[in-house]
Amino acid sequence: MRTDASVHAVPIPEGLLEPALTVGRVTPGSLDDQVLAFPETKPPKQWYLALAVTLTALGIGVACIGYTFTTGIGAWGNSSPVFWAFDIINFVFWVGIGHAGTLISAILFLFRKRWRNAIARFAEAMTIFAVMCAVIFPLIHVGRPWLAYWLFPYPNERALWTNFRSPLLWDVFAVNTYFSVSLMFWYLGLIPDIASMRDRTTSKLRKTIYTVLALGWRGAASHWQHYEKAYLLLAGLATGLVLSVHSVVSFDFATSVVPGWHMTIFPPYFVAGAIFAGFSMVVIVLVVVRETMQLKNLITMRHLDVMNKVILAMSCIMAYSYMMEGFTAWYSMNEYLHHGFMNIITGTYGWAGWVTISCNIFIPQLLWFKKCRSSYFWMILVAIGVTIGMWFERFVIIVISLHQDYLPSAWRIYKPTMIDFGILLGTFGLFFTLVLIFARVLPVIATTEVKAILPDAQPSHGGSHE
């Protein structure tokens, strides 16, 4: 804690001053009335309509998974040599979407980016929902998901242990840890907000539920002290974790010898791609939320502007990664790598390669213009483009690499079935169903965190400034 008065003695030039984090006058009380009132009001018709759509999608997914269970994995398009297809593509895709939430809640917290406070809650919730969607795929991919507990090393009557040298087992640990830590982080953040809801609700049922969930939180200074410390520690731990999770996912590929997978750039490339896709999803959801829930004064255009800048930066990292893939193929002087790379741009699935490159590299370049960063039309266009592009990137990595590897006699064209598409649709249904329910049940903005950064929220003398 530094109380060096001279730091504040020099006036900060106008241009370097941080712009206001909210629009208009926001007080702690008005913030509660605005954000915490949602769960107490009846949802509008549009909400039910949206829920009907997402539940339909979810129903289709459940039916397709049910069909898979009763007929077997043959219901999918997977076939030698493409044993990994939609299941793993979707797994990597959804885990990636989750990374934005942890980045916003943990890494930006460590960097003291105060604008994160208003969007952290929603992004964290999206992390949890995305990981829930992701976990479905390895489970159904194993064929008999009721035996999925075999993935864990536990003493059993077969006297067998799991192989700790397999990146697939690392994945089990990484994804489970990621989910547990994200849930813990999210819940800790929610406790003071739930306490606020507990103390303002008039409904007896709600009061009971919130009382239990808030664990008797009473806002004591001695509690806040430990709470802030725990939050800081969790942010530090989650930062390391978020970088490790997608690195471990990339090891599934990078530690194999398949041409197009066996590359050292994979871990950073996967992490950047995950943040890229996740931020785009957050932008899409935030635009809808701020418009439909009247949160324009809290989720400002500045938030979206900054988010779009992050997307642009990630797009540039992706461009570098794609170029490095080409460079590695060329510089290795390895004919298999040459063939693999040429497959991406000129092969049977060359169209998918170009969808990836266009959506991830070319379209996001629009965000160099302030006009595009502050226009719903352009930012949504870019965000949807990136979402599609990042899905296709995983398609390119997995299907193109597998369908033609070392043994030409085994080459085969992969075709997904309707069941594959149905399950993918189902996870989108699950994700948005959970998002919709979350938006109506829990505070969508971390009111406690936003209160702490409002003007006049902190004493004007003594103490340190974050």
Added chain:
Amino acid sequence: MSKKSYAVLGLFDTPDALMHAIPKLRAAKLGTVEAYTPYPIHGIDDALGLRRSPLGGMVLVMGVLGALTAFGFQYWISAIDYPIITGGKSAASWEAFVPIMFEVTVLFATFTAGLGMLLLLNRLPFFGHPVLSSKAMKGITRDRYALALEAESEAFDSAAAAQALEAAGAADIEVLPAPDRSPFLTSDYILRTLGSIFVACLVAGLGIYSLIKWFPLLAPMKYMQDQPRLNAQKASTFFKDGHGMQPPVPGTVARGYLPTATGTQEGSATLVNPLPRTKDVFAQGRKVYINRCEVCHGALANGAGSLTAAYGAKPANLQAQQFRDYPDGKIYWAIVNGKNAMPAHAAYLTEPQRWAVVHYVRALQRAQNATDEDLKVVAP
């Protein structure tokens, strides 16, 4: 309700007012000063004289413990209890354990930070705290800042405390009664808690048992186990002859066992032995001869094998002039196709093995009919 009071609580409207009041109340020494705020206030720990949170040290210790646990667990499994060689690495090579060590470190540390903060340091969940049922609570979690003077002993003077709070600028002063007694740890409560834990465990155990035992055998789930296959000691319904394993089509030859002499024996006379006459080739030929030929043709290739006596068979005496005059190709043809009672050996011997035997038979013939010239060849 007891007349004893637990604390006196007063509300402030701004964090500044709260911070100003703290030193005054601490100086009055009427009780423990505690603040209740809607969000963390910077610098309040120092103002209240709170000790640094020990959470960092707890997390560090548990994190290191997590790393050691993960390492020990993986090492014991991979190197001691169930060693399997993967990728040619030593079973004890630790590098592959690092990712899981990292994950378990984070897991231990996270749970220590989260649960340690809630359960150990903050003593939550706790629903019986007097402040929770105060009128001020609505404001505390919304936009007001409370200071409380909490009783340290029986001698707590609530009237003086209320006066001190008012002097420090607090409004809506409230005296909080002490709860009658702890609602916890009555014998009835303990019995009910233990009983419900037992019932919960029982239900969970039965649920998991049935999930593992019955669920895979339910109608749609077992479909994947119902595969068309031939069970042991059962007739096949797929093939007419009832055999599951069908003999190969006549004339089928395995890879590497191609008969290159399919014509007549005379026609094969011109085949040339492709193998060099080296020590290895003779050794190979000898091995094959002992395994496949000796039992009939005899160790000296003189047609006096052990079978001759037992069954009265009359295998060819390869030392006879007729066979010594054979070209290599004709012996090879006999090995591949068989002759008279001798079966074809094409299916048993690979191409190089057949030719190696031919060399060895030649060596046996020469050994039995050695000349002085042969001795000279060996001498140097």
